[in-house]
Amino acid sequence: MTEHHRTAHPAPHVDGNALAGPLAELFAFDVTDAVARCGSCGTADVVARAMVYRSAVGTVVRCPACDDVLATLVESDDRIWFSMRGMSAIEVRRR
Amino acid sequence: MRRLPRSAWHAATVASVRPETSQSARIELDVDGWPGNAAGQHLDVRLTAPDGYTATRSYSIASSGPSSRVVLAVDRVPGGEVSPFLVDELRAGDQVEVNGPLGRFFIWEAPGADVSDAPNAPDAPDVSDAANASDAPDARDASRPVQLVGGGSGIVPLYAMAHAHAEAGDDTEFRLLYSVRTPEDTFFRAELAQLAVNGPGRAGGIRIDLIYTRAAPTGHERPPMRLTRDEVARLVVPAERAPRVFVCGSTGFAELVASWLLDLGHDARSIRIERFGGT
Numbered sequence: 282m283t284e285h286h287r288t289a290h291p292a293p294h295v296d297g298n299a300l301a302g303p304l305a306e307l308f309a310f311d312v313t314d315a316v317a318r319c320g321s322c323g324t325a326d327v328v329a330r331a332m333v334y335r336s337a338v339g340t341v342v343r344c345p346a347c348d349d350v351l352a353t354l355v356e357s358d359d360r361i362w363f364s365m366r367g368m369s370a371i372e373v374r375r376r
Numbered sequence: 377m378r379r380l381p382r383s384a385w386h387a388a389t390v391a392s393v394r395p396e397t398s399q400s401a402r403i404e405l406d407v408d409g410w411p412g413n414a415a416g417q418h419l420d421v422r423l424t425a426p427d428g429y430t431a432t433r434s435y436s437i438a439s440s441g442p443s444s445r446v447v448l449a450v451d452r453v454p455g456g457e458v459s460p461f462l463v464d465e466l467r468a469g470d471q472v473e474v475n476g477p478l479g480r481f482f483i484w485e486a487p488g489a490d491v492s493d494a495p496n497a498p499d500a501p502d503v504s505d506a507a508n509a510s511d512a513p514d515a516r517d518a519s520r521p522v523q524l525v526g527g528g529s530g531i532v533p534l535y536a537m538a539h540a541h542a543e544a545g546d547d548t549e550f551r552l553l554y555s556v557r558t559p560e561d562t563f564f565r566a567e568l569a570q571l572a573v574n575g576p577g578r579a580g581g582i583r584i585d586l587i588y589t590r591a592a593p594t595g596h597e598r599p600p601m602r603l604t605r606d607e608v609a610r611l612v613v614p615a616e617r618a619p620r621v622f623v624c625g626s627t628g629f630a631e632l633v634a635s636w637l638l639d640l641g642h643d644a645r646s647i648r649i650e651r652f653g654g655t
Contacts, residue, residue: 293627296651299434301478302420305383314480329481335653358430376379 297331297342303354307363310373320369321349342367381411383478385422388446390470396449397561400529401463402438403448407474415440415540416483416533416622416650419448419476423458433458436533436624436650437477438564440540446474449563451529482622482650484537486544487518520620521549521613525633527603527625528556531563533650534624542571542580550582551619553611555603555629558591585611605636615641620648627651 297313304312313329324346331351332343339355344367351367365371388405396402413419417440422432439447452463466472522541524534531554541550556562574581587607592600613619621637623630630651637647 293653295653298479298482298650302475311480
């Protein structure tokens with residue numbers, strides 16, 4: 282989502298709140314207030330507190346505690362690739 | 377926690393666009409099928425060019441409640457792809473697509489308020505450390521003071537919370553610390569002054585502390601400069617009173633304020649942050 286002329290000045294990271302829209306197309310619940318456990322350091326926290334790095338290529342979601350990759354998201358016009366390889370578990374509240 | 381409406385893509389018609397500050401516009405949208413939203417939620421705006429190219433950006437919502445009239449305040453990011461169009465080119469009657477309402481993390485709801493007509497679901501009890509980590513809102517939160525800290529256009533979701541608090545006549549203690557460049561750069565200037573008329577001691581009231589970083593109004597005692605740690609220590613509800621703190625601003629602003637709050641003894645689980653990068 283970042284503009285091409287911005288490559289010399291990369292946009293700062295944002296946070297997991299920004300995932301609410303893109304992931305609403307994939308999940309029946311709001312992922313941003315689900316709790317994810319980092320497969321690397323074991324920290325469990327709500328996805329909204331993760332660090333999110335967006336570029337023209339895609340989105341990388343990193344653990345707020347150890348900075349390891351929790352998930353990646355790549356979107357095109359007709360499909361979405363979503364990897365959660367850095368999460369060992371995710372806890373979703375029933376409503 | 378109360379049940380919030382599900383998000384979906386909606387067709388929206390621009391009802392009005394007017395300058396908010398010299399660098400921003402207040403945009404009112406009539407959103408077809410909008411289910412209402414909680415204070416602090418955001419939406420994604422998608423623009424489609426004639427050649428089919430699309431660009432999507434997230435914007436906080438300045439309004440809350442069941443209405444399908446949704447208010448945004450959008451800052452013009454120089455060189456940005458979407459915001460200059462929204463601020464400078466968008467006109468009443470134009471159509472955009474919006475996905476929302478989005479986000480359950482950065483929200484404040486008045487006790488007893490319900491933005492949707494869906495039945496209320498009781499909260500499940502916490503069963504694990506992970507559940508505790510979520511710091512999900514529950515009945516115990518109702519009596520805790522609320523501290524809002526905003527930088528620049530980061531005021532937008534916080535204004536929605538302050539307004540919802542005032543509308544509800546809610547007796548939770550509310551404070552807002554708002555850092556802005558100049559008086560002319562202040563979002564919701566008249567509305568904030570109106571909200572502050574009801575002081576912090578009254579239901580729906582709020583204490584507002586404005587920090588001017590570049591130019592202050594005539595007669596303002598504090599010289600214009602950036603917000604300092606000492607000011608945060610002095611103006612924010614103290615940690616021992618266990619406030620719920622909502623911080624919204626640029627990534628740099630939000631992380632600096634959050635680091636000071638942690639230094640001052642605030643519990644990390646009581647601090648909710650929404651950062652924005654800016655395109």
